Amino acid sequence: MKKAINLNVNGVSRTDEVEPRMLLVHYLRDVLELTGTHVGCETSLCGACTVMLDGQAVKSCTVFAVQADGSSVTTIEGFAKNGELHPVQEGFWEKHGLQCGYCTPGMIVTAAQLLDRNADPSREEICHGLEGNLCRCTGYQHIIEAVQYAAKKAGQR
């Protein structure tokens, strides 16, 4: 029943045998022990499990690990490079874009995707871009400011 899969996760090549039904999020968390990606719902709505799959933000609770065979995945653990925070991570810290932190990894991944596609988003575009991520703590205002901060910062680099 098990299938062999081969992925590149945060720059590291991985080969494993998994049940076809294993969700990508469980593969990342339980097999690879990359627990920064969280699970917040069952219906693909909260976005806490968002990771980059071949450069595209996806909800890893709605992807089977076997579907990601041959792909490259970046999780939140892969965002900081050589000890330097990603501009979005920096924005979240500077602007207090998180409280309990549970939605944060998914929120950061989605925000990074948003800025990949639109370097200077308006407030409305940020809100539209974050529609797939729920936060129950911050009321979003500081998250929006964090994304604006990151956009500015990335623009300066």
Next chain:
Amino acid sequence: MIPAQFDYKVPATLEEAVALLNSDLDGAKVLAGGHSLIPAMKLRLAQPQLLVDIARIKSLSYIREEGDQILIGATTTHYHLESSDLLKQICPLLPECAKSIGDVQVRNKGTIGGSIAHSDPAGDWPAAVLALDADLVLVGPNGERTVKAENFFLDLLTTDLQPGEILREVRIKKPGGKFGQTYQKVPHPASGFAVVGVAVHLTFNDDGSCKSAGVGVTGVGLKAYRAKAVEAGLAGTNLDDNAIATAVTHVCDGIDPNADLYASSDYRCHLAQVHTRRGIQAAKARVQ
């Protein structure tokens, strides 16, 4: 959260996919983006025995012009459609509709073919392909057949897709002459699905009068439908306020509108009228 067990196969070609699907007509399901199927499996509302993953068949993902047609492969993602410069030019209804679906993560993974084949009563694509009078190309063990979108959606989550068939392509006649399009949507505050979604495609005569109208409606009935009475009420008119106002009163003709916690049938029908009107006005304003 955890689906039941199943087997998973990755066919290299569409033919192979059709063969796999036909190897277990009761238990096999096609997997494309998975954004309708996987949530259902996680809640164990769906428990297929075999998933046939067609998302890896590269030749099924494309947007291209061919003659007077726009051809869209079944596994083309919502995001691909949303961001297509070609479509923004020649058929902006499609990117606009794509942009309204779910959220960015869903659009990155979900596919137009999956959405149409699933035929969710509140899905967005059915409205768009109905308004555009699209042809849907289905492949089965006995070869290919083409079905008009309006004949494809049969009932709640039910389409003309026969067991063992796969939706391969969406074909849309390239809008010619003067035309205007829009997709208007009231998203459900929780699910993001359409409480009401109205796709409008208008073509115009040289004198500015409406040559033809395509109006696809989702969220209102058990399946998406073409609001033919509205279309008929618009064709040949100058789309003045009166003509539009009269036409849109027919948007729920023959439909028993859905009711849920968010919107009763009355209100849903009212929203359908308002957004059909707004859609027609917006399409008219965007004539190109």
Next chain:
Amino acid sequence: MTENYVGKRVKRTEDPRLIRGLAHYVDDISLPKTLHVSFVRSIYAHAKINSIDTSAALAAPGVVAVYTGKDVAEKIGPVPCAGALPDLKVPDHRVLATTKVYFVGHPVAAVVATDRYAARDAVDLVMVDYEDLPVVSDVEAAAAGGPVIHDGFSDNIAYRLTSGEGDIDAAFAAAERTVKQRVLHKRLAPIAIEPRGVLARYFPGEEELTIWSSTQIPHLMRTQVALMIGIPENKLRVITPEVGGGFGSKLNVYAEEALLGWISMQLGKPVKWIETRRENMQATIHGRGQVGDVEVAFKNDGTVLGLRYSVFADMGAYHQLLTPAIPTLTGLMLSGAYRIPAIQMNITACFTNKMATDAYRGAGRPEATYIVERAFDLIAAELGVDPAEVRRKNFPGPDEFPFHTATGLDYDSGNYEAALDKAQQIINYPGLREEQKKAREEGRLIGIGVSTYVEICALGPSQAMPAGGWESATVRIEPTGKVTVLTGASPHGQGQETSFAQIAADELGVNINDVTVIHGDTGVVQYGIGTFGSRATAVGGTAVYVAIQKLKEKAHKIATHMLQADASRVSFEGGKYSLQAAAAASATGTSEPVVPVGEAPAGALPEPQTEGKTSATIQDIALAAHLAKELPPDTEPGLSATYFFEPKNFTFPFGTHICVVEIDRETGDIKFLRYVAVDDCGKVINPLLVDGQVHGGIVQSIGQAMFEEVVYDEQGQLITGTLMDYAVPRASHVPDFELDRTETPSPVNPLGVKGVGEAGTIGATPAIVGAIVDALAPFGVKHLDMPIKPENVWRIINGH
């Protein structure tokens, strides 16, 4: 104290681990050989269990054990309720259903397997034979009679209570006018984005059980779970790792926490259960759930004479920890920010076949504020005066504090008018009313809502709390000079690792990076109460502050000894004890260079150099205290102090929120135009965190006002069972908030802080609803029940 940190927008010290995905929530902790638990839960709201067949499940691959109610009923004590009220009916609440199920989601059996997939699969193999029983779904119907849910009780009424002071009948007799309104507070789901989760590990040799749980109250949970499963309290360690939001839903002791501990003891292996979102909707407490009538007596000039609120409170099927207490909190706050001479609250609390209600952000106080603020809007409408003015008329003045209310409270401090003035100024209130008038003439529907709330925080004096209202702190300076703060509060997103470090760093004159705040581990931290009721900073922060003063008394004594000076000549400033100016002046130039904290040499501890010194840093003193070679006589070695702070009163933060909305006449859509909030939470430790708390609270209010509602049908089936149906606000639903503050220090604690965790949720709903109602005033609307959906608005506009 040098204020290097307190009062500043200090970035959080918690964040680096959280933004890099390196923090540990319960499910992120993996122990070898962990077994996984999945629950069989009732699909019926009320049914008799005829039989449970677990044989197929037991035979399934990977399954280790299946437990049913019969297996554990005699082994594990009831799920506790801490609410103590006269004649309170408390149903026997076992961790698994025994003979009947009482709500959808009621746990019936626990399946234990080698992995979570196998456990989930086997759940489908447990066969339960149910026999339908009549369902009591509606709270008023429950009060009226009909089928009785719990055997042994004569009816479904959990308790009745009348509270309040003043002569309410006289108030109504003397009234020139009265208004009365029925008001609904629908059930809400707290929806912490991290669902609940429990990991339990028992070491049979050591007889030690450790439970990691996503809870707000590790110590209280330890006490209760120890009693439930019969393990000595000091053999049970509860750890709350990172907690992904609580909002009151994790201020509880749940069946699963005790059961997992007990299963681990049976099997001698770690066991884990992570709640799914569907389970979270069904079997984690709900908030609110009141249906009541408010009546107000007032004079023609707007002076309020009395307020009566008679309410049916929906308890659900069982009492969770504080279920029956929540409506009593509503009763406490019915005076709002006003002088109301007579107040009466009549509670009829009822059992229904639904999940228990309990504390959800605000916990009874949002209901009160909403009632009072709606009442003031109704008075304004009745008298045809501006809603802000009728409020202003009834405010107690700033010199009337402590202000005694007819609900029996003494408000600590306040200047309600100042907050209202400021908010009105920011939004240009007169101009806004003009604009509204013009817009109405053009047929546009613009509404302005005003809420001048007061809330009760810093819960609270122990007299008023079921299990102690104090909070604890230990502050110690380690031999290397690092400062460790152990707090009994248990923050889960509020940021007290930072704000408590700010307090400690300023009080001790050290770098904030040298302070570590530890919480949420009963094996490490002295007993504490926890984080809820906007108490952590006001009560727990004060404990930290006072512990530091105690520590500094001792440090001063050691410093005096080290500097060989008279105690009166040694003073503390900037992290150092120095000889006073006159003496120190002669020693200028001889003081040692300042060594940055954190750069102590590796290896052996340095000897403190004291000879000829005129100052000693707090780090020098910490080292000396641990080496204990040069301590003054009769001085204990070490440098550590513990303090349990018992507040003498609650605190009463307040503020004014003004919301402006515009309504789409055609669709009923509601759009925010402005939102101004002026909050007064006393002294502010970290404005960045305060803003975050206010934003989050307001958005939960937006959810309640416009979207959120847990819906059960007549059969007790949960209609809003997933996030597909239950709408939590998203980024696109919220306006850009304009926040400001006034600052009225609390006299209740030396920090002057009041608390802010629930302000937004309490203050905002009346402003939002008020704005929508105001927008619809041209249609004669005076009140609407939440959630106000576009359809409700459309029906009003179109006379449906």
